[in-house]
Amino acid sequence: MTVEQKGDLIISGHGKSGGGSFERVIVNGHGVVHGEINAKVVEVNGHSKMLDGVYVEEMTINGHSRNEGLVTFKSMEINGKSTFLNSIEGKDLELNGMMKIEGDCEVENAELNGVFTIDGLLNADTIAISLSGRSSVKEIGGETISVKRDKQSFMQLDKLFSILNKELMADMIEGDVLELEHTKAKTVRGKHVHIGPGCQIDLVEYREDIRISEEADVKKSVKI
Amino acid sequence: MDETLISKKELLEETNITYGQLYRWKRKKLIPEDWFIRKSTFTGQETFFPKEKILERVNRIKELKEDLSLDELANAFSPNTKDIKLSKEDFEKHNIVSKNAIQIYEEQQGTLKTITFQTTLYLYILDKALETGEIGWEEGKQLIQTLSDYYPKLEKNHASIVVLRKLGVATVLLVTNASPFFVDSKTKVAVHLKIEDVINEVFNVFVRSGY
Numbered sequence: 001m002t003v004e005q006k007g008d009l010i011i012s013g014h015g016k017s018g019g020g021s022f023e024r025v026i027v028n029g030h031g032v033v034h035g036e037i038n039a040k041v042v043e044v045n046g047h048s049k050m051l052d053g054v055y056v057e058e059m060t061i062n063g064h065s066r067n068e069g070l071v072t073f074k075s076m077e078i079n080g081k082s083t084f085l086n087s088i089e090g091k092d093l094e095l096n097g098m099m100k101i102e103g104d105c106e107v108e109n110a111e112l113n114g115v116f117t118i119d120g121l122l123n124a125d126t127i128a129i130s131l132s133g134r135s136s137v138k139e140i141g142g143e144t145i146s147v148k149r150d151k152q153s154f155m156q157l158d159k160l161f162s163i164l165n166k167e168l169m170a171d172m173i174e175g176d177v178l179e180l181e182h183t184k185a186k187t188v189r190g191k192h193v194h195i196g197p198g199c200q201i202d203l204v205e206y207r208e209d210i211r212i213s214e215e216a217d218v219k220k221s222v223k224i
Numbered sequence: 225m226d227e228t229l230i231s232k233k234e235l236l237e238e239t240n241i242t243y244g245q246l247y248r249w250k251r252k253k254l255i256p257e258d259w260f261i262r263k264s265t266f267t268g269q270e271t272f273f274p275k276e277k278i279l280e281r282v283n284r285i286k287e288l289k290e291d292l293s294l295d296e297l298a299n300a301f302s303p304n305t306k307d308i309k310l311s312k313e314d315f316e317k318h319n320i321v322s323k324n325a326i327q328i329y330e331e332q333q334g335t336l337k338t339i340t341f342q343t344t345l346y347l348y349i350l351d352k353a354l355e356t357g358e359i360g361w362e363e364g365k366q367l368i369q370t371l372s373d374y375y376p377k378l379e380k381n382h383a384s385i386v387v388l389r390k391l392g393v394a395t396v397l398l399v400t401n402a403s404p405f406f407v408d409s410k411t412k413v414a415v416h417l418k419i420e421d422v423i424n425e426v427f428n429v430f431v432r433s434g435y
Binding site (some may be wrong): 089106108123124125140142143144172173174175176186187190191202205209224 | 233236237242243244245246247248250251269
């Protein structure tokens with residue numbers, strides 16, 4: 001078997017590419033890729049727009065990115081702001097910043113620090129969310145799910161403006177071990193459920209145990 | 225569709241699996257997306273599954289999980305099973321399809337060395353069609369040609385293969401399942417196979433023979 005040596009795609013400044021198979025894809029500045037990308041490493045420092053699917057092992061975004069196709073990865077780190085018009089699938093996802101996904105987000109480990117909107121399902125084994133703004137997900141499913149507020153607060157501004165409110169909105173959250181804070185949800189289902197301060201939940205269904213904080217508002221809880 | 229449904233809650237209780245497992249299997253595509261049926265009930269949104277199918281699938285996953293890793297399992301269940309490759313000898317040894325089917329395939333498409341999942345699927349369909357006794361050697365070739373030319377172009381698996389016969393002349397059709405079809409009274413539907421069903425059978429065969 002012969003192993004073909006693949007080249008790199010490096011866009012520095014302003015550039016466009018048709019896509020293809022690469023060892024590394026690096027965008028410094030502003031890059032637009034029209035076709036599908038297959039690569040080991042994708043790194044964006046600046047602005048990028050990818051109009052088709054991206055299949056990559058390691059993806060790092062420092063800056064802005066917009067992906068219109070499906071993105072699959074082993075690890076992805078977003079430091080900045082990313083928009084995905086399709087679904088993303090992978091193993092490890094780390095967000096430090098802002099993210100919007102119009103499809104589903106299916107990973108093994110999701111560490112989400114910052115603000116995000118997911119229009120579909122967030123599905124991962126472990127989900128650790130640290131909120132620094134108003135975030136929303138349609139549905140969350142997984143094994144261990146924890147939602148917390150991040151520590152810093154800028155002059156308590158979040159108490160004045162609701163837009164800066166650090167809370168998570170979801171239609172449905174399902175998991176085995178749930179630890180929720182500052183979460184507004186219609187339905188929460190789990191095995192071991194801990195509803196912390198700031199939660200507003202219409203219905204909690206639990207299989208083994210439940211703890212509800214005094215600062216939480218749970219309309220109805222049922223053991224199933 | 226009058227399938228009996230089972231709610232997610234009942235499923236977890238009955239099969240004794242956790243939310244984590246269910247979501248993981250969904251992610252690994254061990255459970256097809258279209259089995260998740262969302263309905264609103266008086267307690268809010270609930271997810272339902274086709275009862276018979278999901279119970280069978282969950283039990284099979286649980287059975288197999290002991291000797292296969294989850295990724296191997298995913299390869300066994302996912303429709304994009306491109307990783308499965310067998311040598312011809314192995315394939316023949318497991319008696320997955322008849323020798324005739326392989327011979328017809330080779331006459332049409334050239335000699336086989338390794339056999340992919342796709343090829344197995346074609347062979348299996350051919351075999352099933354031959355078994356009905358409705359089609360012969362030449363028509364088998366027609367069938368294989370239709371499948372290998374057009375099946376990869378279909379995006380989903382929701383298709384059927386149909387063989388029509390009129391006045392001794394056979395026509396092979398590959399149709400999507402979305403719409404029913406009707407034929408005139410002189411035409412006979414010799415073979416009508418849902419590819420989805422065949423895929424499931426092939427998986428079962430593969431899994432049973434240890435791939």
